[in-house]
Amino acid sequence: MPKVIIKLEHDISTDEIYPGRFMATVLPTETPQFAFFDRTEFNAQLKAKAFPAGSIIVGGENFGCGSSREQACSTLKGHEVAVVAKSISRIFLQNSINLGLQVVICPGIEASEGDELEITADHVVNHTTGKTFEQVKLPAARKGIMDAGGLISYTRARLVAKHT
């Protein structure tokens, strides 16, 4: 069962997730090393692969606010973590869907570090506390992109269709 590896406050900006001073690094293969760089201990744990794939970052309101830098998503995607937050800022949400980073909007989420969470189709179940919380559905407009596994493959399919 996936565990909560960190519980964050409201308004976590993309400057915190991926500090601006590393923005010259762009490739998804290179960005993971700088995830939450200024949270030194957490960054070190991520880099040491201390958390199994599917581990969960719990955020508060307005997660991913600020800059449109896509590195903020690719850096988390590289560590194969999921994000469950009370609300998510628009561009970060779009970027996550485009890159296939698992994000869940869950306004009522109550969870502490170490809790075991299960993400179902419509809910998030906290198996440690026994409480269940409802998800807000991701924008329906983006379903095609999610089904294609991300915007690259979605665009590729559209492009091929256009040329045939």
Next chain:
Amino acid sequence: MGMTVVEKILARAAGQASVKVGDVVEPKVDLAMSHENAALVINQFQEVFQGTGIEPKIWDPSKIAIIFDHRVPAESPKTATNHKKIRDFVKANGITKFHDVRGDVGGICHQILPEYGYVRPGFVVVGTDSHTTSHGALGAFSFGVGATEMASAWSLGIAVNIEVPATIKVVVKGEFPPMVGPKDLILNLIGELTAQGANFKVLEFHGETIRKMSTSGRIAICNMSVEAGATSGIVPGDEETIRYLREEADVTDVITCVTPDADATYVRTVEIDVSALAPQIACPHMVDNVKPIEQVLGTRIQQIVIGSCTNGRLDDLADAAAILRGQKVAEGTRMLVFPASSKIFAQALDKGYIHDFMRAGAVVMNYGCGPCLGVHEGALGDGESALSTTNRNFKGRMGNPTGFVYLCSPVVAAASAITGVITDPRKGA
């Protein structure tokens, strides 16, 4: 049923008679802007074509704008190599709206787009920068996207699967008191709405105060609309929009303004009277932590910053220079000025503002994002505080997670540079 400005723009760009909130549309893109992160866009663009047998080709190179501004001149071999890679791509793909590191046509992307008349009322503009909301100042629907979404637009010429956003109507009335202006208005509004109050929504600006406001002021308020989470800010095009494009951007072709229907539907209406507004300060570490200046007077400041896509235009520099003329920047405080474009730098030089700044002890730097995101120059020391006319004060924003960033207007920044503490420009004015 009537439509808002953005609904009208999206209907036109999607080839439909009308659209309503929540509809999924695929508008044709009129302008697609990137800065240094074009390096990532190029990577994603090439990946889209991989294995298809189709030659990677931009749908319309005349609609792509690429402007170097985030780290100019390059601060590292890595950035310089990104610049080089982008430069080669620009040449190979016939992209003409390209602004390299130059002292004549260089500038911050959100200044270059209006300055060169690349944006018109009614356009759909996408940019790989969250402050792409700026171009709503010219009556365009302009919003930030990620690099992969831009690669998709480069490939297909459309913004895929856009959900028509709801619109908040902001009606502004009253005349600004002396030393209070558009920056104070938008900071105040962000404080009211909160940092996510307009998430997934558009802010459409109306009222006598907006009608009388210069395009420069409108850029400042649309620029910072994203700090309330807005997809876009927009001022419906009017006489001032046409004046700006004709006189300042040398546009000669037909300009058609798009205005909302009288019976358009808004999710909310916010009314603001600016006639009693005080200078506003956004305090660390959130842009919606906004206070009237009285509550933070006397806060010690080590670094004053005037510039950026928010407040680095000629009127901003003029206002600040008028306060600093014949004065000195306080000891223990450093002041950095970075005009938003080379053109503005040259104009400020002609008008003597650059001399005013330098004689006062300020360091005048080239255009660029510079200190705003702390990647290049103007980083804060441990525990230091900055007072800045830029747009963000998140933890770590100015290059140091132990630093503090306060946001303000150019006149507050200038008055505070003289004293070294947050100072009310209305006193002694």
